[in-house]
Amino acid sequence: MSNPEIRTTCPYCGVGCGVLVSVDEAMNVSVRGDPDHPANFGRLCSKGAALGETVGPDNRLLYPKVDGEVTDWGRALDHVAGEFKRVIETHGPDAVAFYVSGQLLTEDYYVANKLMKGFIGSANIDTNSRLCMSSAVAGYKRAFGTDTVPCSYEDLERAKLIVLAGSNTAWCHPVLFQRIRKAKKDNPDLMVVVIDPRATPTCDVADLHLAVRPGSDAMLFNGLLCYLQDSGELNALFVERCTDGADEALASARASAGELDVVATACGIDTDTLREFYRLFARTERVVTVFSQGINQFSFGTDKVNSLINCHLLTGRIGRPGMGPFSFTGQPNAMGGREVGGLANQLAAHMEIDNPQHRERVQRFWQSPAIPGQAGLKAVDMFQAMETGKIKAVWIMATNPAVSLPDTQRVRAALGQCELVVVSDCVEHTDTTQYADVLLPAQSWGEKEGTVTNSERRISRQRAFLPTQGDARPDWWIVSEVGRRMGYESAFDYPAAVDVWREHAALSGFENDGERDFDISELAGLSHEDYQYLPPVQWPVSHAAPQGSARMFSDGHFFTRNGRARFVPINNPQPAHAISDDYPLVLNSGRVRDHWHTLTRTGKSPRLSGHIVEPYAELHPDDATQYSVEDHGLVRLHSAWGEIVVRAQVTGTQQRGSVFVPMHWNLQFSSVPSVDCLVSPATDPVSGQPEFKYTPVAIEPFPVVWHGFILSRRRLELKNAAYWSCAKGQGMWRYEIAGEQSPEDWARCARDLLCSHETDVDWLEYFDPAVNRYRAARLVDNQLESCIFIGPDIHLPSRDWLSKLFEQGPLDDAARTSLLTGKPAIGQKDAGPIVCSCFSVGINTLVDAIQSQHLTSVEQIGEALKAGTNCGSCVPELKALLADQD
Numbered sequence: 076m077s078n079p080e081i082r083t084t085c086p087y088c089g090v091g092c093g094v095l096v097s098v099d100e101a102m103n104v105s106v107r108g109d110p111d112h113p114a115n116f117g118r119l120c121s122k123g124a125a126l127g128e129t130v131g132p133d134n135r136l137l138y139p140k141v142d143g144e145v146t147d148w149g150r151a152l153d154h155v156a157g158e159f160k161r162v163i164e165t166h167g168p169d170a171v172a173f174y175v176s177g178q179l180l181t182e183d184y185y186v187a188n189k190l191m192k193g194f195i196g197s198a199n200i201d202t203n204s205r206l207c208m209s210s211a212v213a214g215y216k217r218a219f220g221t222d223t224v225p226c227s228y229e230d231l232e233r234a235k236l237i238v239l240a241g242s243n244t245a246w247c248h249p250v251l252f253q254r255i256r257k258a259k260k261d262n263p264d265l266m267v268v269v270i271d272p273r274a275t276p277t278c279d280v281a282d283l284h285l286a287v288r289p290g291s292d293a294m295l296f297n298g299l300l301c302y303l304q305d306s307g308e309l310n311a312l313f314v315e316r317c318t319d320g321a322d323e324a325l326a327s328a329r330a331s332a333g334e335l336d337v338v339a340t341a342c343g344i345d346t347d348t349l350r351e352f353y354r355l356f357a358r359t360e361r362v363v364t365v366f367s368q369g370i371n372q373f374s375f376g377t378d379k380v381n382s383l384i385n386c387h388l389l390t391g392r393i394g395r396p397g398m399g400p401f402s403f404t405g406q407p408n409a410m411g412g413r414e415v416g417g418l419a420n421q422l423a424a425h426m427e428i429d430n431p432q433h434r435e436r437v438q439r440f441w442q443s444p445a446i447p448g449q450a451g452l453k454a455v456d457m458f459q460a461m462e463t464g465k466i467k468a469v470w471i472m473a474t475n476p477a478v479s480l481p482d483t484q485r486v487r488a489a490l491g492q493c494e495l496v497v498v499s500d501c502v503e504h505t506d507t508t509q510y511a512d513v514l515l516p517a518q519s520w521g522e523k524e525g526t527v528t529n530s531e532r533r534i535s536r537q538r539a540f541l542p543t544q545g546d547a548r549p550d551w552w553i554v555s556e557v558g559r560r561m562g563y564e565s566a567f568d569y570p571a572a573v574d575v576w577r578e579h580a581a582l583s584g585f586e587n588d589g590e591r592d593f594d595i596s597e598l599a600g601l602s603h604e605d606y607q608y609l610p611p612v613q614w615p616v617s618h619a620a621p622q623g624s625a626r627m628f629s630d631g632h633f634f635t636r637n638g639r640a641r642f643v644p645i646n647n648p649q650p651a652h653a654i655s656d657d658y659p660l661v662l663n664s665g666r667v668r669d670h671w672h673t674l675t676r677t678g679k680s681p682r683l684s685g686h687i688v689e690p691y692a693e694l695h696p697d698d699a700t701q702y703s704v705e706d707h708g709l710v711r712l713h714s715a716w717g718e719i720v721v722r723a724q725v726t727g728t729q730q731r732g733s734v735f736v737p738m739h740w741n742l743q744f745s746s747v748p749s750v751d752c753l754v755s756p757a758t759d760p761v762s763g764q765p766e767f768k769y770t771p772v773a774i775e776p777f778p779v780v781w782h783g784f785i786l787s788r789r790r791l792e793l794k795n796a797a798y799w800s801c802a803k804g805q806g807m808w809r810y811e812i813a814g815e816q817s818p819e820d821w822a823r824c825a826r827d828l829l830c831s832h833e834t835d836v837d838w839l840e841y842f843d844p845a846v847n848r849y850r851a852a853r854l855v856d857n858q859l860e861s862c863i864f865i866g867p868d869i870h871l872p873s874r875d876w877l878s879k880l881f882e883q884g885p886l887d888d889a890a891r892t893s894l895l896t897g898k899p900a901i902g903q904k905d906a907g908p909i910v911c912s913c914f915s916v917g918i919n920t921l922v923d924a925i926q927s928q929h930l931t932s933v934e935q936i937g938e939a940l941k942a943g944t945n946c947g948s949c950v951p952e953l954k955a956l957l958a959d960q961d
C-alpha cells in the first residue's frame with residue numbers, strides 16, 4: 076500500500092513543475108505530474124518522471140568529514156567557524172568566499188547571503204547562476220532598472236509568434252516545449268521561429284529555423300530593430316511615453332545592421348529567410364521572444380539580451396498578454412537566488428550593493444555589524460583569486476565548479492591551492508569534493524523543506540517526503556550554525572525554514588512603497604501551517620496584489636529613476652577569441668535530453684543513462700572529411716586552454732565550422748574531466764558570464780588500436796584506460812573503453828580491468844590474435860557478473876541485448892554461447908539504445924515496428940509501442956526515425 080501523495084516541486088529545471096510523490100513500504104518512490112500545478116498541469120518530462128530512480132543511498136554523503144575523517148556536527152561546525160574567523164582576523168573579510176548555487180532553496184540562499192554580506196562584511200558570495208543567467212539579469216536591469224522577468228507561461232499560449240533564441244527548449248525546458256506544441260495544435264496560426272546554429276530537436280515545432288552563425292544574434296536583432304522602424308512598426312506612443320534612448324539605439328543598430336544583405340551575410344543565412352523572419356516579427360503584435368544560454372553565455376551576452384529587448388520596447392510589446400522578452404531560467408531556483416541577492420553585485424530583495432541608501436536599509440533591517448561598500452568577486456574571478464592566494468578559504472554549496480566553470484584545469488589548481496575548502500553537498504564523490512578539507516552532508520530533494528521560484532516568478536514549495544539519510548542537515552541550518560558559532564547568535568537563530576522565509580518576505584516589503592519590483596510582503600506573516608500549504612504563487616504578492624501577479628509592466632511603468640524603460644545602443648560585438656588557423660572550429664557546449672549537469676543525480680538512473688551513454692562531439696560531415704574524422708571514432712579536441720578525447724558524432728544538424736560537446740561528463744563518469752577544460756575563461760564585462768558557447772578549437776582523430784566495452788554488476792576503477800566512459804544500466808554498469816597499445820596478454824589485462832583475480836569464478840574466453848579480437852565473460856554461480864568485448868575497430872556487438880543477460884538468473888547454454896559469439900540467441904531481440912526512456916523502448920524495436928507494421932505517425936508508434944505517449948520528450952526523435960524510414 077502506498078502512503079498519501081506529497082505535493083512538491085521537481086528539483087531540476089526552471090520550469091518548476093509540480094509533482095506528486097508517493098513512497099511505498101519498501102521506500103520505492105513514484106512520481107507523477109501535479110495536475111493542479113500551473114507550470115505543468117500534470118505534465119512531466121523524462122527527467123521528472125525518473126526522479127524516483129535518483130533518490131537512492133549510493134554515493135550519498137552521510138556524515139560530516141574533516142580532513143577525510145568522519146566527525147560529528149559540533150566539531151565540523153566549530154572547525155569551519157573557527158577557520159573562517161581565523162582567516163578573517165588575519166587577512167580581512169575579503170580573504171574568504173562563498174560559492175553557492177541556483178539549486179539551493181530560497182531559505183538556504185537567504186541565510187548564506189546574509190552571513191557573508193551582513194556579518195562577515197564581504198560581498199564575496201557568488202553563484203553558479205553567474206554561469207547561467209547573469210547576462211539576462213544585467214540585460215533586464217539595464218532596460219527596466221530591475222531584474223524583472225515580465226512574462227508568464229500562459230503568454231506562450233496567448234502568443235501568435237514565439238521566437239526561441241538560443242534555447243533548446245525541447246531538451247532543456249521540455250514541459251514548456253510540450254505546452255508550445257499543444258498551443259500550436261490548438262491554434263494552427265501560432266508560428267514558431269528557432270534561432271540556433273544547430274538544428275536541435277526544438278526545430279521539430281519550428282516554422283522557421285535560422286541556423287545563424289555562432290554569436291551573431293546581436294547583429295540579427297539590430298537588423299530587426301532597423302526593419303521594424305522601416306516597416307512602420309514603431310509604437311510611437313509607447314516609445315515616447317514609456318522609454319528613453321530609442322534614437323541612440325536605432326542609430327547604433329543602423330551603423331552595422333541597416334542593410335538586410337549585410338546582416339544576412341554576417342549571420343550566415345540567406346536574405347530571403349532573414350526577411351521572412353523580420354516580416355513575421357513585424358506583422359505579429361503578440362510575440363514572445365524566449366531566450367536562454369545561446370544568448371546569455373557570451374562575452375557580450377548582455378548586449379545580445381538588450382538587442383532583443385530593444386525590439387520589444389520599440390514595438391511596445393511588453394506587459395500585455397502573449398508578448399514580451401522571456402528569459403527561461405535554468406536551475407530550479409535561479410530566480411530565488413536573484414531575489415535574495417545571491418550574486419556578488421546584488422544585496423538582498425532586489426536591492427543594490429552600490430546604492431548607499433539600500434545598504435543602509437538592509438543593514439538596519441538585519442541589525443548587522445557590517446555591510447560591504449562594493450561588489451564582491453564574480454565566479455571566474457573568485458577562483459582566480461584563490462589561485463593567487465587572495466582568497467584563502469572558500470565554502471562551496473550545491474555546485475560542482477571543478478566540472479562546470481570554464482578553464483577547469485585552472486579551477487582545479489586553484490582548489491588544490493586554497494588553504495581551506497569547505498563543500499556542502501548531498502553526494503560524497505564528485506570532482507569538487509575531492510578537493511574538500513571539510514565535507515558537510517546536506518539534505519537532498521525529498522528530505523528538505525523550503526521554496527523555489529521558477530522562470531515565471533512563481534514561488535512553489537518543496538516538501539519533504541523521505542526520512543533524512545545519515546546525518547544530513549538542511550543547508551540553511553548548516554549556514555546558520557556556522558553563523559552562530561562565529562558569534563552572531565541572535566541573527567541566525569532560526570528554528571525552522573519558515574522563520575527564514577518570514578524574514579526574507581518581510582525584507583522585500585521593508586520601506587518598499589512600490590519602489591522595488593520584488594515584494595512578497597503579503598506572505599511575511601505566514602503561519603507554520605500556511606507555509607506548509609502555500610500554493611504556487613507569482614510575485615509580486617503585495618498589498619496591491621495579494622493574489623500575486625501574472626504580468627509586469629502592464630501600466631507602462633518601469634523601475635528606473637524616471638519610470639521609463641531604457642533602450643541600450645548595441646554595436647556589433649564579437650567573441651573574445653576569434654577562430655584561427657590553429658583553432659579553426661567554434662566549440663559550442665550545452666545539454667542533452669536526459670542528463671542534468673554533472674551527472675550526480677541523473678547518472679544514477681538506468682533509464683536516463685540509456686539515452687546517451689558517452690561524451691561526444693558533434694560535427695558536420697564536411698568537417699569530418701576535412702579533419703579525417705570517422706563517425707563514432709574517437710577524436711581529440713584541443714584549445715588554447717586544454718584538451719579532451721570524446722566520441723565523434725557526424726551529423727548534418729551541425730553547421731560547418733562548429734562542434735558541439737555536452738557539458739555533463741566528468742572524471743566520475745569518464746576519462747574526460749570536463750568539456751570546460753577547453754572553454755575559454757573570457758567573461759562578459761557587464762554580467763561576468765563566461766563564454767561557454769564560443770571557444771576556438773581544433774579536432775583530430777585520436778589514434779587507438781583497440782576499442783571495447785565492459786558490462787559489470789560492480790562499479791569498476793578504469794582510471795588507466797586511454798579512454799573510458801561509464802553509464803548506469805539496469806543492475807549493472809556499462810563502460811566504453813579504448814586503448815593506444817594492445818596488451819601482451821589479454822587474459823591478464825581483462826582480469827585487471829574487471830578487478831577480478833579470484834579463482835572461484837567461471838571464465839568464458841575467446842581470443843582471435845589475428846584480428847586482435849578478445850571476448851570474455853565472468854560468471855559467478857552461473858550468473859553473469861561481468862563481460863568484456865575487445866576488437867580492432869568500433870564494430871562491436873550490441874551492448875543492449877547483452878545487458879539484458881544481467882536481468883536473468885543462471886545462464887543456459889544458448890546464452891553462454893551467444894556471449895562468446897557476440898550475437899543474440901535465436902528468438903532473442905536486441906532493442907538497441909533507448910529512445911523513449913519512460914517505457915524503455917530501443918531504436919531497433921522502433922525501426923522494426925515502423926517497417927513491419929508500416930507505421931507512419933508518432934501517434935501510430937504510440938499505439939503500437941507506447942513510446943512517446945508519456946512525457947513526449949522523445950517525439951522529435953520518433954519523427955526523425957519516421958523520416959529516415961521514408
Ligand SMILES: Nc1nc2c(c(=O)[nH]1)N[C@H]1C(S)=C(S)[C@@H](COP(=O)(O)OP(=O)(O)OC[C@H]3O[C@@H](n4cnc5c(=O)[nH]c(N)nc54)[C@H](O)[C@@H]3O)O[C@H]1N2
Nearest residue numbers: 241242243247270289290367368369405406665666671672
Ligand atoms: N536536460 C537538461 N535540461 C536542463 C539542464 C540540464 O542539465 N539538462 N540544465 C538547466 C539549466 S541550469 C539551464 S541554464 C538550461 C539551459 O537551457 P538551454 O539554454 O536551452 O540549453 P543549452 O544546451 O545550454 O543551449 C541552448 C542552445 O544555444 C545554442 N547556441 C549556441 N551558440 C548560439 C548562438 O550564438 N546563438 C544562438 N541563438 N544559439 C546558440 C546551442 O546550440 C544550444 O542548442 O537548461 C536547464 N534544463
Ligand SMILES: Nc1nc2c(c(=O)[nH]1)N[C@H]1C(S)=C(S)[C@@H](COP(=O)(O)OP(=O)(O)OC[C@H]3O[C@@H](n4cnc5c(=O)[nH]c(N)nc54)[C@H](O)[C@@H]3O)O[C@H]1N2
Nearest residue numbers: 207473474475479499500501517664665672673675738767
Ligand atoms: N561547457 C559548459 N559549461 C557549463 C554550461 C554550459 O552550457 N557549457 N552551463 C553552465 C550552467 S548554465 C550551469 S547552471 C552550471 C551547472 O553546474 P553545477 O552547478 O556545477 O552542476 P550540478 O551537477 O548541478 O552541481 C550541483 C551539485 O550540488 C549538489 N546538490 C544537489 N542538491 C543539493 C542541495 O540541496 N544541497 C547541497 N548542498 N548540494 C546539493 C549535487 O550533488 C551536485 O554536486 O554549469 C555551467 N557550466
Ligand code: SF4
Nearest residue numbers: 085087088092120123
Ligand atoms: S520540465 Fe522536466 S526537469 Fe523541468 S521541472 Fe518539469 S519535470 Fe522537472
Ligand SMILES: [Mo]
Nearest residue numbers: 206207405406
Ligand atoms: Mo544554468
